[in-house]
Amino acid sequence: xxxxxxxxxxxxxxxxxxxxxxxxxxxxxxxxxxxxxxxxxxxxxxxxxxxxxxxxxxxxxxxxxxxxxxxxxxxxxxxxxxxxxxxxxxxxxxxxxxxxxxxxxxxxxxxxxxxxxxxxxxxxxxxxxxxxxxxxxxxxxxxxxxxxxxxxxxxxxxxxxxxxxxxxxxxxxxxxxxxxxxxxxxxxxxxxxxxxxxxxxxxxxxxxxxxxxxxxxxxxxxxxxxxxxxxxxxxxxxxxxxxxxxxxxxxxxxxxxxxxxxxxxxxxxxxxxxxxxxxxxxxxxxxxxxxxxxxxxxxxxxxxxxxxxxxxxxxxxxxxxxxxxxxxxxxxxxxxxxxxxxxxxxxxxxxxxxxxxxxxxxxxxxxxxxxxxxxxxxxxxxxxxxxxxxxxxxxxxxxxxxxxxxxxxxxxxxxxxxxxxxxxxxxxxxxxxxxxxxxxxxxxxxxxxxxxxxxxxxxxxxxxxxxxxxxxxxxxxxxxxxxxxxxxxxxxxxxxxxxxxxxxxxxxxxxxxxxxxxxxxxxxxxxxxxxxxxxxxxxxxxxxxxxxxxxxxxxxxxxxxxxxxxxxxxxxxxxxxxxxxxxxxxxxxxxxxxxxxxxxxxxxxxxxxxxxxxxxxxxxxxxxxxxxxxxxxxxxxxxxxxxxxxxxxxx
Amino acid sequence: xxxxxxxxxxxxxxxxxxxxxxxxxxxxxxxxxxxxxxxxxxxxxxxxxxxxxxxxxxxxxxxxxxxxxxxxxxxxxxxxxxxxxxxxxxxxxxxxxxxxxxxxxxxxxxxxxxxxxxxxxxxxxxxxxxxxxxxxxxxxxxxxxxxxxxxxxxxxxxxxxxxxxxxxxxxxxxxxxxxxxxxxxxxxxxxxxxxxxxxxxxxxxxxxxxxxxxxxxxxxxxxxxxxxxxxxxxxxxxxxxxxxxxxxxxxxxxxxxxxxxxxxxxxxxx
Numbered sequence: 032x033x034x035x036x037x038x039x040x041x042x043x044x045x046x047x048x049x050x051x052x053x054x055x056x057x058x059x060x061x062x063x064x065x066x067x068x069x070x071x072x073x074x075x076x077x078x079x080x081x082x083x084x085x086x087x088x089x090x091x092x093x094x095x096x097x098x099x100x101x102x103x104x105x106x107x108x109x110x111x112x113x114x115x116x117x118x119x120x121x122x123x124x125x126x127x128x129x130x131x132x133x134x135x136x137x138x139x140x141x142x143x144x145x146x147x148x149x150x151x152x153x154x155x156x157x158x159x160x161x162x163x164x165x166x167x168x169x170x171x172x173x174x175x176x177x178x179x180x181x182x183x184x185x186x187x188x189x190x191x192x193x194x195x196x197x198x199x200x201x202x203x204x205x206x207x208x209x210x211x212x213x214x215x216x217x218x219x220x221x222x223x224x225x226x227x228x229x230x231x232x233x234x235x236x237x238x239x240x241x242x243x244x245x246x247x248x249x250x251x252x253x254x255x256x257x258x259x260x261x262x263x264x265x266x267x268x269x270x271x272x273x274x275x276x277x278x279x280x281x282x283x284x285x286x287x288x289x290x291x292x293x294x295x296x297x298x299x300x301x302x303x304x305x306x307x308x309x310x311x312x313x314x315x316x317x318x319x320x321x322x323x324x325x326x327x328x329x330x331x332x333x334x335x336x337x338x339x340x341x342x343x344x345x346x347x348x349x350x351x352x353x354x355x356x357x358x359x360x361x362x363x364x365x366x367x368x369x370x371x372x373x374x375x376x377x378x379x380x381x382x383x384x385x386x387x388x389x390x391x392x393x394x395x396x397x398x399x400x401x402x403x404x405x406x407x408x409x410x411x412x413x414x415x416x417x418x419x420x421x422x423x424x425x426x427x428x429x430x431x432x433x434x435x436x437x438x439x440x441x442x443x444x445x446x447x448x449x450x451x452x453x454x455x456x457x458x459x460x461x462x463x464x465x466x467x468x469x470x471x472x473x474x475x476x477x478x479x480x481x482x483x484x485x486x487x488x489x490x491x492x493x494x495x496x497x498x499x500x501x502x503x504x505x506x507x508x509x510x511x512x513x514x515x516x517x518x519x520x521x522x523x524x525x526x527x528x529x530x531x532x533x534x535x536x537x538x539x540x541x542x543x544x545x546x547x548x549x550x551x552x553x554x555x556x557x558x559x560x561x562x563x564x565x566x567x568x569x570x571x572x573x574x575x576x577x578x579x580x581x582x583x584x585x586x587x588x589x590x591x592x593x594x595x596x597x598x599x600x601x602x603x604x605x606x607x608x609x610x611x612x613x614x615x616x617x618x619x620x621x622x623x624x625x626x627x628x629x630x631x632x633x634x635x636x637x638x639x640x641x642x643x644x645x646x647x648x649x650x651x652x653x654x655x656x657x658x659x660x661x662x663x664x665x666x667x668x669x670x671x672x673x674x675x676x677x678x679x680x681x682x
Numbered sequence: 683x684x685x686x687x688x689x690x691x692x693x694x695x696x697x698x699x700x701x702x703x704x705x706x707x708x709x710x711x712x713x714x715x716x717x718x719x720x721x722x723x724x725x726x727x728x729x730x731x732x733x734x735x736x737x738x739x740x741x742x743x744x745x746x747x748x749x750x751x752x753x754x755x756x757x758x759x760x761x762x763x764x765x766x767x768x769x770x771x772x773x774x775x776x777x778x779x780x781x782x783x784x785x786x787x788x789x790x791x792x793x794x795x796x797x798x799x800x801x802x803x804x805x806x807x808x809x810x811x812x813x814x815x816x817x818x819x820x821x822x823x824x825x826x827x828x829x830x831x832x833x834x835x836x837x838x839x840x841x842x843x844x845x846x847x848x849x850x851x852x853x854x855x856x857x858x859x860x861x862x863x864x865x866x867x868x869x870x871x872x873x874x875x876x877x878x879x880x881x882x883x884x885x886x887x888x889x890x891x892x893x894x895x896x897x898x899x900x901x902x903x904x905x906x907x908x909x910x911x912x913x914x915x916x917x918x919x920x921x922x923x924x925x926x927x928x929x930x931x932x933x934x935x936x937x938x939x940x941x942x943x944x945x946x947x948x949x950x951x952x
Contacts, residue, residue: 062835063828063831063832063834063835064827064831064834064840064843065831174836174894174898175890175894175897177897177898178897289840289841290838290840290841292840292841293840293841296841655886
């Protein structure tokens with residue numbers, strides 16, 4: 032008799048957890064204000080029924096099935112059920128507009144879809160004529176769908192019940208299907224958001240994701256009693272690895288938020304021990320804290336300022352075990368009692384043992400803010416293609432501007448061009464039906480070309496500067512790293528997004544989006560009336576406020592001899608918020624610089640032609656899909672720049 | 683009336699029999715005739731709109747229906763019972779709820795407590811048991827809370843369930859007001875300008891909620907509204923009032939084509 036195989040695929044991991052921790056909660060969802068748990072054995076049963084239902088409807092091995100919606104247990108069960116049958120789930124961003132979905136449905140020849148609600152079902156019905164292969168759409172929440180008569184639509188409950196009957200009639204079906212699976216088979220396909228051209232389907236195997244997850248488990252000592260909050264889009268690799276792959280490998284608990292607006296409350300109620308957030312989420316939290324502190328009484332404000340200054344000085348050192356003087360230790364302990372712990376509690380981070388941030392560069396001040404509160408926030412580096420498994424900062428060696436040394440099992444080199452190439456167990460198999468792109472990204476020896484530019488620092492930590500293709504030069508040859516400038520601007524709470532231009536030009540310039548919440552609050556405090564974003568962004572006082580931020584960045588840049596030349600000479604405060612629906616941001620909210628440069632070519636020209644005003648018209652796509660346009664007269668604002676400060680006083 | 687437990691197809695989008703009818707109702711305040719000889723009916727599961735220029739008597743008509751005003755003449759029939767006037771408490775007990783043009787919420791209380799207040803008439807245990815939080819009172823409270831949570835889920839206001847109503851933006855307060863009215867599990871819901879003062883997006887949301895209420899619970903809806911686009915999209919039939927008189931009654935298309943309505947809204951040359 033062959034020895035029982037170690038669980039090496041997600042369905043086998045599910046059976047494993049159901050047998051050894053069957054009565055422990057696996058996943059929770061807040062419904063009607065109460066956290067409802069499902070144990071591992073309940074999860075196993077649900078997945079079995081669903082899998083049998085899908086098998087009956089004809090979901091074949093190797094076929095793709097779309098999963099669209101927010102984090103809901105039933106959608107996670109769909110991932111498992113599809114994988115149990117050897118089918119490949121393809122999660123979608125829930126806020127994607129219908130037309131963006133067409134390409135993926137056609138590319139992956141998707142016949143089956145499980146969606147959350149009417150909103151998602153409507154989108155699929157809209158694209159149905161363009162995607163003739165799509166035959167079945169099951170919805171979780173029937174609200175509003177009662178009078179739909181489309182033959183493709185059916186209720187998830189019916190599918191589950193049909194499966195339940197089938198499972199009763201054929202008890203061995205589920206396990207037999209799982210037995211057929213192999214770790215080298217495709218587990219999931221995630222489409223990269225595609226800053227250029229069509230999105231590419233990244234094919235990841237069970238082995239890729241399981242190996243990457245095990246590496247994290249080992250590194251951080253993850254246990255089965257961790258609490259994790261599922262609140263990021265399911266189609267994002269970060270969410271998938273942290274709330275699905277690692278969940279299945281370690282067997283901890285995933286908690287699905289009630290709605291996007293309740294994240295803060297839900298987080299406080301759950302108190303996650305293991306937390307993952309892209310920098311923009313951390314930034315949003317800090318902005319809220321800052322605004323609330325401005326509203327607080329004088330005493331509280333002073334106390335907050337005093338202790339946060341102290342924390343910035345000694346907090347991170349305490350966390351990293353570096354020496355700190357006795358009096359400072361005492362003051363920090365006092366601060367912990369009256370400021371840091373209550374603040375951590377308000378953020379829902381009281382129990383956080385390990386927190387990661389990834390996806391984008393994080394501002395050093397932002398990063399240090401969380402660490403100084405005693406939250407073990409660390410950076411990691413990875414991408415969809417590598418199952419987020421490349422570099423992690425080990426405890427005690429956390430620096431704000433690096434992403435740490437390569438993880439175990441990762442081989443990493445920096446090419447002469449500055450591009451980072453690597454090989455690792457989590458490395459994707461291929462781009463789906465796109466050999467050209469696969470060959471471009473993965474060379475004959477299996478090295479993956481990340482497209483990121485960076486280098487190792489003295490301590491062997493990797494430092495990422497920018498995308499290799501984005502790093503440019505001003506016309507006088509000065510280094511121009513747009514991301515670097517944008518990040519510096521975005522660290523100001525009043526600036527939400529920034530887009531820097533300057534490659535091949537004489538000077539660097541920028542377009543800026545104000546943060547309507549922070550600036551709106553600032554305006555209210557000063558009694559400046561405004562009607563909406565466009566009006567607020569055009570107020571001369573607001574432009575002065577932004578000018579101040581830009582000039583501070585310039586001051587900072589002047590201190591760095593390499594970058595002093597790329598100070599921002601002129602800027603424009605945009606009249607509309609950059610939005611993914613208008614194609615200006617990717618679904619993961621990264622700015623698409625090239626697209627913006629083309630779309631707002633009039634503004635870019637104006638920034639370099641010396642005129643003082645420019646009239647611009649922009650298309651806006653509303654949430655219901657209608658298109659309108661916004662017209663504005665934007666002033667081009669100069670900003671003071673500084674002479675490069677010599678590194679030492681001239682003799 | 684549980685959203686999730688209702689079987690699809692159980693509530694049909696089919697207009698039933700007449701549930702409420704007004705026959706020759708006249709109301710005057712001193713010498714001012716607010717309503718003169720108005721008759722119209724509302725069928726079950728219907729969305730019935732009342733429109734008209736300012737001062738046409740729309741709100742007075744709602745107030746007659748729920749018993750705040752006592753008409754001098756005419757009869758009101760609700761579910762087969764005919765009266766000369768209604769009493770506010772009795773109306774509520776019969777299953778007629780309403781929302782208000784200028785909100786009627788407890789500003790200092792949370793959203794949850796405000797909606798819970800809407801269940802007032804459905805509470806059976808007495809105040810003493812409730813204060814002591816014993817046996818039956820506790821069970822009842824849990825049941826009420828469950829219903830309230832269903833409404834919160836339905837109206838998508840989970841994120842503010844514990845926020846003071848006074849601190850909410852106007853659009854959300856309107857939604858809470860609707861929630862409070864829904865909490866009584868009404869047969870007929872009277873909405874007095876549910877979209878007044880809202881922006882386009884809030885109006886769209888509110889329209890969707892009104893249709894969903896009508897669709898999922900089969901609640902009959904009588905609404906007063908100024909936004910003609912909304913009225914024409916939402917309602918099955920429209921009554922038009924002008925100077926207290928009914929000048930038109932019919933489907934949105936019929937009403938739109940009526941010369942009397944065009945004159946009332948655009949004015950006529952004398």
